Amino acid sequence: MKIVQEFKAFIARGRVFDLAIAVVMGGAFNAIVTSVVNDLIMPLLSIITMGTDFSALMITIGTGENAANLTYGNFIAAVIQFLMIALVIFFLIKAYNRFADKKFGEAPPTKTCPFCTSSIAEAATRCPHCTSVLDACKPGSSTGLLDDQPQDDLVIM
Numbered sequence: 001m002k003i004v005q006e007f008k009a010f011i012a013r014g015r016v017f018d019l020a021i022a023v024v025m026g027g028a029f030n031a032i033v034t035s036v037v038n039d040l041i042m043p044l045l046s047i048i049t050m051g052t053d054f055s056a057l058m059i060t061i062g063t064g065e066n067a068a069n070l071t072y073g074n075f076i077a078a079v080i081q082f083l084m085i086a087l088v089i090f091f092l093i094k095a096y097n098r099f100a101d102k103k104f105g106e107a108p109p110t111k112t113c114p115f116c117t118s119s120i121a122e123a124a125t126r127c128p129h130c131t132s133v134l135d136a137c138k139p140g141s142s143t144g145l146l147d148d149q150p151q152d153d154l155v156i157m
């Protein structure tokens with residue numbers, strides 16, 4: 001059966017499983033974000049809006065059976081909810097980035113030795129590889145050997 005072979009190839013082709021995990025995790029994450037917005041933030045917001053029932057806000061156009069109700073209150077509520085979700089996600093990403101920074105840490109700043117081109121600590125005054133004295137190459141010095149080069153070239157990230 002050719003279609004079975006193709007289906008097997010489709011499943012085995014890598015990303016499908018990762019994608020499935022992403023979708024399931026996204027759904028679970030969505031529940032958290034929705035809960036934060038609906039259970040924590042929206043009640044606080046109703047203090048500011050003094051308990052306005054947005055779903056009751058509407059404009060009625062026409063009369064009788066053919067009247068159209070423009071429920072713009074629901075639209076406002078949807079916009080507010082979207083902004084709150086964006087805000088919550090912004091803070092979650094901010095918190096995650098801080099956590100990730102702390103976990104992996106930042107590499108200490110380095111510079112390149114002008115004599116042997118080894119990567120050495122930024123604050124070093126003597127190269128540990130070739131033992132050259134680097135005092136004159138400190139940033140801000142006007143007599144340094146490397147002062148003609150842009151400072152960016154000295155820093156290896």
Ligand SMILES: [Zn+2]
Pocket residue numbers: 113114115116117118127128129130131132
């Ligand atoms: Zn050196």
